[in-house]
Amino acid sequence: xxxxxxxxxxxxxxxxxxxxxxxxxxxxxxxxxxxxxxxxxxxxxxxxxxxxxxxxxxxxxxxxxxxxxxxxxxxxxxxxxxxxxxxxxxxxxxxxxxxxxxxxxxxxxxxxxxxxxxxxxxxxxxxxxxxxxxxxxxxxxxxxxxxxxxxxxxxxxxxxxxxxxxxxxxxxxxxxxxxxxxxxxxxxxxxxxxxxxxxxxxxxxxxxxxxxxxxxxxxxxxxxxxxxxxxxxxxxxxxxxxxxxxxxxxxxxxxxxxxxxxxxxxxxxxxxxxxxxxxxxxxxxxxxxxxxxxxxxxxxxxxxxxxxxxxxxxxxxxxxxxxxxxxxxxxxxxxxxxxxxxxxxxxxxxxxxxxxxxxxxxxxxxxxxxxxxxxxxxxxxxxxxxxxxxxxxxxxxxxxxxxxxxxxxxxxxxxxxxxxxxxxxxxxxxxxxxxxxxx
Amino acid sequence: xxxxxxxxxxxxxxxxxxxxxxxxxxxxxxxxxxxxxxxxxxxxxxxxxxxxxxxxxxxxxxxxxxxxxxxxxxxxxxxxxxxxxxxxxxxxxxxxxxxxxxxxxxxxxxxxxxxxxxxxxxxxxxxxxxxxxxxxxxxxxxxxx
Numbered sequence: 001x002x003x004x005x006x007x008x009x010x011x012x013x014x015x016x017x018x019x020x021x022x023x024x025x026x027x028x029x030x031x032x033x034x035x036x037x038x039x040x041x042x043x044x045x046x047x048x049x050x051x052x053x054x055x056x057x058x059x060x061x062x063x064x065x066x067x068x069x070x071x072x073x074x075x076x077x078x079x080x081x082x083x084x085x086x087x088x089x090x091x092x093x094x095x096x097x098x099x100x101x102x103x104x105x106x107x108x109x110x111x112x113x114x115x116x117x118x119x120x121x122x123x124x125x126x127x128x129x130x131x132x133x134x135x136x137x138x139x140x141x142x143x144x145x146x147x148x149x150x151x152x153x154x155x156x157x158x159x160x161x162x163x164x165x166x167x168x169x170x171x172x173x174x175x176x177x178x179x180x181x182x183x184x185x186x187x188x189x190x191x192x193x194x195x196x197x198x199x200x201x202x203x204x205x206x207x208x209x210x211x212x213x214x215x216x217x218x219x220x221x222x223x224x225x226x227x228x229x230x231x232x233x234x235x236x237x238x239x240x241x242x243x244x245x246x247x248x249x250x251x252x253x254x255x256x257x258x259x260x261x262x263x264x265x266x267x268x269x270x271x272x273x274x275x276x277x278x279x280x281x282x283x284x285x286x287x288x289x290x291x292x293x294x295x296x297x298x299x300x301x302x303x304x305x306x307x308x309x310x311x312x313x314x315x316x317x318x319x320x321x322x323x324x325x326x327x328x329x330x331x332x333x334x335x336x337x338x339x340x341x342x343x344x345x346x347x348x349x350x351x352x353x354x355x356x357x358x359x360x361x362x363x364x365x366x367x368x369x370x371x372x373x374x375x376x377x378x379x380x381x382x383x384x385x386x387x388x389x390x391x392x393x394x395x396x397x398x399x400x401x402x403x404x405x406x407x408x409x410x411x412x413x414x415x416x417x418x419x420x421x422x423x424x425x426x427x428x429x430x431x432x433x434x435x436x437x438x439x
Numbered sequence: 440x441x442x443x444x445x446x447x448x449x450x451x452x453x454x455x456x457x458x459x460x461x462x463x464x465x466x467x468x469x470x471x472x473x474x475x476x477x478x479x480x481x482x483x484x485x486x487x488x489x490x491x492x493x494x495x496x497x498x499x500x501x502x503x504x505x506x507x508x509x510x511x512x513x514x515x516x517x518x519x520x521x522x523x524x525x526x527x528x529x530x531x532x533x534x535x536x537x538x539x540x541x542x543x544x545x546x547x548x549x550x551x552x553x554x555x556x557x558x559x560x561x562x563x564x565x566x567x568x569x570x571x572x573x574x575x576x577x578x579x580x581x582x583x584x
Contacts, residue, residue: 342533344553346560359562369560371553372541381553385562394561394568395554 002085003034007068009082010038011059012075013052017130021079031086038062091117114276118325157289157329160198161382162410163397168390172199172289172329177320177361180333181352182368183343187380188333189213190221190403191368192291195331197225199289200262207287209278211267211297218264218293221403227252228406236404263287267297274299275318282326292319292332295358312354316361334358343370346383346396363388369396378402379411468496468504472520475512488520495524502583506538536576539583548582551575 010032013019019042022028032039038058045053055070094116102109149155149169156171164171172178172195182188189210196206210218217240224236230252234243245253263285267273275298282290292298298315323330334355336347346367349355359365365386371379380401384393398411466474469489476484496504507530511523532538533556540552555575561568 342531342537342556344556345533346557348560349562365562367560367562369557371557372549381557383557383560392561392563392565394558394564395571396557 004065004068005078005082005085006032006035007038007062007064008074009078010035010042011055011064011068011070012072012078013042014070014072014075016046016050016052018072018075019046019052021075025079025083027079027083027086031082031089035062111274111276114280115274118276118279118321157199157204158202160194160410161397162412163384163393168387170389172331173363173389174288174327174329175324176329176363177316177323178329178331179358179362179365180331180368181336181347181355181358181365182333183336183347183351186343186368186370187401187403188335188368189293190401190408191380191382191399192293192331192333193218193221193225194408196262196289196291197222197229201229203261204288205261205263205286206289206291207263207265207281207285208291208293209265209273209281210293211273212294213266215264215266218266222262222264223253224403224406225408226256226406228408233405233407236406273297275315275322278319279322279326282322282328287328290323290328290330292330295332295334296353313357313361316358320361344372344381345369346381346385359386362386370401371398380408467493468501468508469493471505472508472518475508476518484520491520491524495527500535500538502535502539502542503532506541507532509542536579536584540579543583548579552579555579 013022029036029039029043038061041058041061042052045051058064059068095113098109098112098116102112145155154165154169154171156173158165159171180188180192193208196208200206208218208222220236220239223239224234227234227249232246232248232252234249265281278290278292278298295312295315299311319330319332322328334352336351337353346369349359352358363386364384367383367385369381369383371381378401380399381396382399383396386392400407400409400411402408469492472492473484473489492504492508499507507527508523510530511526512518515522515526533541533552537552537556540548543549555572558564558568558572558575564572
């Protein structure tokens with residue numbers, strides 16, 4: 001049955017494009033167990049002559065059964081059937097291999113199976129496109145994007161960084177992996193929350209995953225940020241200690257309580273979180289934006305020990321695959337390993353554990369630094385070190401940064417939210433509130 | 440568009456800049472260490488400590504050392520030259536010009552130095568970024584060193 005399908009499929013390859021279609025669905029030499037020499041022969045003839053061999057030659061050389069013919073009209077059907085067969089076979093092989101390896105430990109088996117099966121799914125979904133032929137279709141897509149841009153002001157999810165939102169007009173895009181790097185206590189987690197709040201206020205569903213911070217702490221930070229953006233100032237330490245909310249706060253909380261667009265997830269009991277669990281969470285909650293507070297506590301997969309470089313590489317590319325496969329924008333923090341007295345300089349690639357792999361996997365990399373505070377204004381500087389869809393910004397973008405009181409906002413010339421030179425805050429309503437303060 | 444570093448008019452006058460430089464350099468580093476120890480920690484220093492600090496200052500740059508002592512004093516509850524040396528070995532301090540700029544505490548000069556440090560942190564600097572770095576370096580060195 002299988003050998004017959006292989007023979008019919010290869011015999012039906014009438015053009016070089018047909019042959020390329022095999023590769024485009026992920027079918028290769030290894031998938032032909034009976035007619036592998038015939039496949040190799042097709043490759044060699046196409047490479048040497050630029051065309052497929054005659055059916056007669058194929059039939060005589062490989063002694064094809066009488067029932068096998070070259071019917072160009074059958075090719076697409078046969079290709080579809082063969083792909084199903086290949087996927088079924090890979091599934092079987094994956095399950096067998098995993099059962100053999102982890103059969104004694106059901107938890108490890110489940111973890112490993114989920115990971116392996118997801119990679120099969122990704123492969124089958126990875127599609128190629130006939131680039132020249134589809135050019136006309138792309139014109140429609142571009143026009144559609146332009147209409148969206150005109151209507152919404154930007155493509156993707158708002159970032160809260162004017163360079164992306166207003167200049168380039170490309171926010172966080174589904175399928176993108178975005179890295180946030182900074183030294184200890186620079187403000188990575190706060191900035192991550194800020195990105196989340198900006199997106200959430202525009203109605204985007206946010207999944208915040210923290211492998212180290214408890215849910216309670218994350219939610220207190222969320223409250224402080226959201227209140228500040230609604231011109232209500234509260235010290236986040238007060239929230240940890242206990243605080244009697246004002247009527248305005250209760251009113252705001254009541255209005256926000258009607259939405260359910262922000263999910264906070266803390267690490268599992270052992271403090272580790274696997275990529276497969278992340279994928280499960282994304283599948284379950286279907287967020288538009290996934291925020292992961294720290295790469296170091298993520299793990300690529302259970303069942304085998306890994307070197308750090310392997311782990312960072314696997315997690316980085318695993319997250320990228322996850323972003324593409326599940327069509328979600330992902331932002332992840334990664335820590336730089338130096339705490340020097342040169343806080344104005346963004347951490348270098350060499351200071352990030354296996355930064356090369358991390359940077360390669362990311363579509364954008366934002367590095368954080370903290371210029372000296374001389375005018376009573378804490379500042380966080382965000383430099384855009386890598387931006388696949390645009391130019392990097394090495395000079396940095398400054399944020400007014402008083403996260404303890406929920407204030408994080410980009411500093412623009414003439415910004416009214418900047419506190420005075422004496423460092424004293426002005427009254428509430430100074431301009432940190434934003435027009436879109438509620439989703 | 441190329442970034443233009445805005446430096447105040449007064450800053451561009453050499454006299455003012457020399458005054459800035461002098462303000463930070465009235466005492467040698469040994470004396471500065473003594474002052475920091477006495478003023479901040481109430482601890483006494485020995486002649487050997489002062490000599491060692493002066494030696495370190497000769498080996499590194501003077502501004503860098505002064506800046507390092509300042510930072511060390513902010514962090515450490517009790518000073519010792521030995522501890523300072525091991526602390527220093529683990530630091531990656533800014534270069535002489537940037538340290539000199541930080542020591543002036545002049546907002547415009549500090550801003551300029553920070554801009555320079557930020558640009559130096561570029562992972563894949565473009566030719567334009569390199570030019571900007573060079574320009575800022577020359578200006579800071581011209582002003583402060």
